[in-house]
Amino acid sequence: GRGRGRATTPPPQRSKLSPPSAALSDQSSTADLITEFEDLEVSADSSNSEYNPRSFPYSVKQQCWEKAENVKGRDPDRWRRDPLGNMVFRKLVGCPGCLCHDYDHIVPYSKGGKSTLQNCQVLQATVNRSKGNRTDISKADLIQKSSYCRVSGRDMDLIELSAYGNVRRGGDSSGGCNIQ
Structure with a gap:
């Protein structure tokens, strides 16, 4: 005998939690995986979905950065201002310094705020830590x-040089002079 009940019942479908070694030892594992992938459904419409991650998806962070105010004369991919006027640097995220920023839920996640572009703002990290999950705190x-x-x-040039290896000026050429 090869084990109780195995001859009469088909082998159970492999769960997604099977260890990789089990998948590697099975001859039909590639076909099973292809079938699993073909059965996956990807939905672009998130309005009917309850999916609400705790942190913002990459694409939302990208757009959130883009909607923050530009810093005159600086590359907008590198420098922005938060809604309070604090200057922040793109690569300094999640740190406590004065140029560091977080992607903040305007309506806090803990109070039902969604991780969407409409509920996202670039905010100086220090301010975000002070704000916490409060909604009653004034701009002042x-x-x-x-x-x-x-x-x-x-x-700013030195910070850019350190982080990116070069210095890029902003796209707005309105006013000011560049003296070489």
Whole structure:
């Protein structure tokens, strides 16, 4: 005998939690995987979905950054201002410094806020930590919580040079002079 009940019942379908070694030892594993992938449904319409991740998807973060205010004379892919006017640097995310930012839920996630573009804002990390999940905090109070730092154009150049290996000026050529 090869084991109780195996001869009379078909083998159970492999669960998604099977260890990889089980998949590798099975001759039909590739065909099974292809079938599983063919059965997957991808829906672009999220309005009927209850899917609401705790953190913003990459594409939402991208668009959230793009909707933040530009910093005059600087590359908008690298520098933005939060709604309070604090300057933030693209690569400094999730850190506590004055140029660091978070992708903030305007209506907090814990209060039913969705991880959507409409509910996303780039916010200086210090301010976001102070805000927490409160919705009753005024803009004036948030400005008080801002971590202020004075950064010169030369400082910004050095930060860009350190992070990206070059310095790129903003696309807005309105006003100002570039003296070489």
